[in-house]
Amino acid sequence: MRGCFSVTGVEDVCERLGVPCVPLDDPVEVSGEVFQKIKISRKVLEADKVVNLPKLKTHSQMVMTLGVKNTFGCVVGLEKSSWHMRAKNYDDFANLLIDIHRIVSPVLTILDGVEGMEGNGPTNGKKKHFGLVAVSKNAFALDDAVCKALGIDHVVYTVQHARKRRVVPDYEIVGTFHASIQLPSTVSTLDRLSRTFSRFFVKYPKIDTRKCVKCRLCEERCPASAIDISSQRIDYQKCIRCYVCHEVCPQDAIKLVRRLV
Ligand code: SF4
Numbered sequence: 001m002r003g004c005f006s007v008t009g010v011e012d013v014c015e016r017l018g019v020p021c022v023p024l025d026d027p028v029e030v031s032g033e034v035f036q037k038i039k040i041s042r043k044v045l046e047a048d049k050v051v052n053l054p055k056l057k058t059h060s061q062m063v064m065t066l067g068v069k070n071t072f073g074c075v076v077g078l079e080k081s082s083w084h085m086r087a088k089n090y091d092d093f094a095n096l097l098i099d100i101h102r103i104v105s106p107v108l109t110i111l112d113g114v115e116g117m118e119g120n121g122p123t124n125g126k127k128k129h130f131g132l133v134a135v136s137k138n139a140f141a142l143d144d145a146v147c148k149a150l151g152i153d154h155v156v157y158t159v160q161h162a163r164k165r166r167v168v169p170d171y172e173i174v175g176t177f178h179a180s181i182q183l184p185s186t187v188s189t190l191d192r193l194s195r196t197f198s199r200f201f202v203k204y205p206k207i208d209t210r211k212c213v214k215c216r217l218c219e220e221r222c223p224a225s226a227i228d229i230s231s232q233r234i235d236y237q238k239c240i241r242c243y244v245c246h247e248v249c250p251q252d253a254i255k256l257v258r259r260l261v
């Protein structure tokens with residue numbers, strides 16, 4: 001955790017401003033509308049106010065990381081990985097993210113989309129200048145507006161499920177923003193046309209043995225224990241397509257390949 005603070009430069013900024021930089025530990029079990037026994041850090045639950053600071057970036061599993069998904073970071077440590085097994089499909093996972101966001105309930109969300117990411121985010125995407133800072137008291141409204149402006153609201157799971165659960169308030173947009181974005185390769189033209197049809201063609205992770213340095217990070221983080229780095233093989237009977245391996249691989253050695261299921 002300290003490594004992340006330091007690599008991202010957050011530690012330096014906190015030091016300069018005299019702001020304590022603390023890990024979100026000390027879990028407290030809470031319940032959402034759809035999911036129960038969610039372990040959120042006590043520091044978040046007991047904070048006077050939470051301000052949510054997401055980046056505008058793509059995400060191979062959930063399509064985009066914006067305000068609502070960002071509060072998943074309040075789930076303590078490795079509990080995050082276990083949720084990939086408990087909320088196995090993307091619709092369930094979106095509902096989990098909505099539950100968590102409503103529990104954390106930030107008073108303000110400030111989206112940093114000045115330099116964002118497109119393509120195979122959140123790790124292997126490409127930097128893109130969007131020149132956007134978006135602010136709202138309500139992240140459901142903010143995500144809805146930003147995805148509409150990008151023309152992708154119909155493929156972003158959290159936006160779709162927030163609308164279904166009627167948690168997106170009426171909102172007014174002040175200012176203008178229009179941009180295009182290249183989505184992760186896990187979202188195909190078929191997804192854009194019909195999510196039902198696209199279920200027949202799904203993408204699975206595959207290890208690029210030329211790039212893999214056998215650091216075992218993917219093996220350690222795979223919530224389904226589907227990876228064996230000694231043989232560099234993935235057990236597709238166990239794989240739940242959470243793409244955590246793709247996200248954590250520092251060598252871009254996990255490719256996503258389409259397979260007929
Ligand atoms: S994280 Fe990437 S480099 Fe490390 S073992 Fe897995 S595939 Fe290989």
Ligand code: SF4
Pocket residue numbers: 205221222223224225226227234238239240241242243244245246
């Ligand atoms: S192999 Fe990768 S995509 Fe499959 S369950 Fe493990 S981490 Fe998730």
